Amino acid sequence: MIFQTLTGTIFLTTLGLLCSPTAYAATTVIPSNSFSSYSTFESYWAYLYPWGSDHNGSARMKGSSSDHSNIVVASNTLSLIATPTSNLSPPTSSADPHPAIHYASGAIHAKSQITVTSANGYTISGEFSASTAKGTWPAFWLTAVNGWPPEADIGEWKGTANNWYNTFNTSSVVRSDLVSWPTDLSFHSLKAVLTAESNNADVKIQFYMDNTLRATQYGQGFVGKPMWLIINLQMEGSSGSPGPTGTTTYKIRNVEVTRTGS
Numbered sequence: 618m619i620f621q622t623l624t625g626t627i628f629l630t631t632l633g634l635l636c637s638p639t640a641y642a643a644t645t646v647i648p649s650n651s652f653s654s655y656s657t658f659e660s661y662w663a664y665l666y667p668w669g670s671d672h673n674g675s676a677r678m679k680g681s682s683s684d685h686s687n688i689v690v691a692s693n694t695l696s697l698i699a700t701p702t703s704n705l706s707p708p709t710s711s712a713d714p715h716p717a718i719h720y721a722s723g724a725i726h727a728k729s730q731i732t733v734t735s736a737n738g739y740t741i742s743g744e745f746s747a748s749t750a751k752g753t754w755p756a757f758w759l760t761a762v763n764g765w766p767p768e769a770d771i772g773e774w775k776g777t778a779n780n781w782y783n784t785f786n787t788s789s790v791v792r793s794d795l796v797s798w799p800t801d802l803s804f805h806s807l808k809a810v811l812t813a814e815s816n817n818a819d820v821k822i823q824f825y826m827d828n829t830l831r832a833t834q835y836g837q838g839f840v841g842k843p844m845w846l847i848i849n850l851q852m853e854g855s856s857g858s859p860g861p862t863g864t865t866t867y868k869i870r871n872v873e874v875t876r877t878g879s
């Protein structure tokens with residue numbers, strides 16, 4: 618009898634562990650070494666924005682597996698490099714509000730889309746050396762695959778010594794929390810933890826800098842909506858103008874994306 622009871626106890630304990638793996642499971646979507654070589658980089662990331670080379674500033678993104686003048690991977694670090702140019706055609710951005718193109722620069726996006734559901738969240742982190750100079754507009758952000766919003770900005774520097782954490786519920790309903798950012802180009806870490814709220818519609822986003830929680834924001838109806846993760850060095854636009862007459866380099870390392878839950 619004692620033997621049977623012990624066996625039953627062990628069986629129930631094993632069953633319990635098998636039935637509740639969600640509390641422990643975490644799946645690596647992008648490992649921290651994705652900038653270790655171009656072949657590793659290209660298995661997790663694609664060149665440019667998901668929609669092409671142009672967006673809301675004066676930089677046109679340029680790069681491919683055979684053109685690494687503005688998108689460079691070396692020493693486990695991604696460098697996005699903006700250089701002044703006057704000869705890119707067409708001369709204005711194809712994206713609203715169609716600013717004149719003054720720079721060639723770099724953007725990349727994760728091949729895996731980020732979709733928070735009631736069963737799984739995400740932790741997205743990295744280390745950043747970001748310019749805060751007027752006219753430089755680096756970012757590390759999530760934006761809707763279909764329509765817009767959702768958008769959540771984990772890193773967005775707009776030409777002053779601040780990082781902006783933003784979550785857009787609509788194009789005009791946005792929550793922004795600013796944290797001061799050193800101007801010396803030293804690396805600092807940013808992290809966003811995304812989880813579904815109990816209403817199964819809204820997403821809670823906890824934003825960290827250097828492992829300290831700095832802001833908590835809520836995205837209305839973000840559950841189930843796929844998002845792109847983008848890293849780009851845009852120029853001018855919201856960060857002021859004129860931008861620098863020399864080269865600007867935005868460096869990123871140890872980017873990691875983990876899906877938590879099932």
Ligand SMILES: *[C@@H]1O[C@H](CO)[C@@H](O)[C@H](O)[C@H]1NC(C)=O
Nearest residue numbers: 673756758768770773849851
């Ligand atoms: C412009 O792009 C940045 C990211 O680079 C984004 O945070 C911002 O919401 C965009 N602004 C507009 C008006 O589209």
Ligand SMILES: *[C@@H]1O[C@H](CO)[C@@H](O)[C@H](O)[C@H]1NC(C)=O
Nearest residue numbers: 786790791792819835836837
């Ligand atoms: C966005 O919606 C969420 C969920 O309803 C709400 O908690 C949050 O305050 C809203 N943000 C803004 C800026 O209104």
